[in-house]
Amino acid sequence: MSGKFVVSLTRAKDDTDRATVAFVVANAAVASEKDVVVFLNIEGTRLSQSGYADDIHESGFAPLKELITSFVEAGGKIYVCSPCFKKRSLDEDKLIPGAKIVGGAMLVEFMSEGCPSLSY
Amino acid sequence: MTETVQLPTGNSSAPFDVEWDAGDLGCGELLLKLRVRLRTMPGKIIRLIARDRGAIEDIPSYCRITGHQLLRAEPEKGIFFIKAKG
Numbered sequence: 215m216s217g218k219f220v221v222s223l224t225r226a227k228d229d230t231d232r233a234t235v236a237f238v239v240a241n242a243a244v245a246s247e248k249d250v251v252v253f254l255n256i257e258g259t260r261l262s263q264s265g266y267a268d269d270i271h272e273s274g275f276a277p278l279k280e281l282i283t284s285f286v287e288a289g290g291k292i293y294v295c296s297p298c299f300k301k302r303s304l305d306e307d308k309l310i311p312g313a314k315i316v317g318g319a320m321l322v323e324f325m326s327e328g329c330p331s332l333s334y
Numbered sequence: 335m336t337e338t339v340q341l342p343t344g345n346s347s348a349p350f351d352v353e354w355d356a357g358d359l360g361c362g363e364l365l366l367k368l369r370v371r372l373r374t375m376p377g378k379i380i381r382l383i384a385r386d387r388g389a390i391e392d393i394p395s396y397c398r399i400t401g402h403q404l405l406r407a408e409p410e411k412g413i414f415f416i417k418a419k420g
Binding site: 295296297299300306314315316317318319320322323326 | 392
């Protein structure tokens with residue numbers, strides 16, 4: 215079984231519930247010793263910006279900023295969709311730790327040998 | 335593995351056969367147009383200029399996936415030397 219795992223996240227403040235649960239699941243995967251990528255795309259790319267998630271705290275869950283920090287500190291990787299990032303005129307200098315702007319090839323390579331994925 | 339590797343760096347004016355300034359193209363659009371060019375020049379070297387931020391990670395991935403050889407790169411300048419397979 216592949217040791218890789220992808221969580222695709224297309225939401226940010228337009229659906230904080232989905233954004234939060236995506237990182238909860240990503241944390242579960244990284245805690246299970248999977249090689250995990252959270253792929254931030256569409257509106258989800260906004261979460262790549264430092265400070266953006268600071269005020270997102272869904273009832274019953276840890277604050278999103280804490281979930282993201284825990285994920286990265288545990289070895290999780292965050293890929294940020296390059297064209298989505300560009301479309302929204304986001305700032306490369308404000309990338310959160312662990313986030314990397316990538317195009318499609320990086321994701322394709324990561325998933326190319328078979329990789330479970332979830333999409334939020 | 336898809337860990338970021340240290341790209342080979344070197345002289346950005348090293349010899350090449352073809353040059354293509356892809357401007358701000360990125361992701362699939364960049365890769366498809368690059369593919370067309372690489373297919374026409376087996377064994378030759380292209381000096382690619384790609385300013386999209388995602389290209390820094392994407393071009394090495396693309397080369398690993400497809401078998402084209404990334405000879406050297408200066409990612410901060412968006413310059414990549416790729417030897418087309420074949």
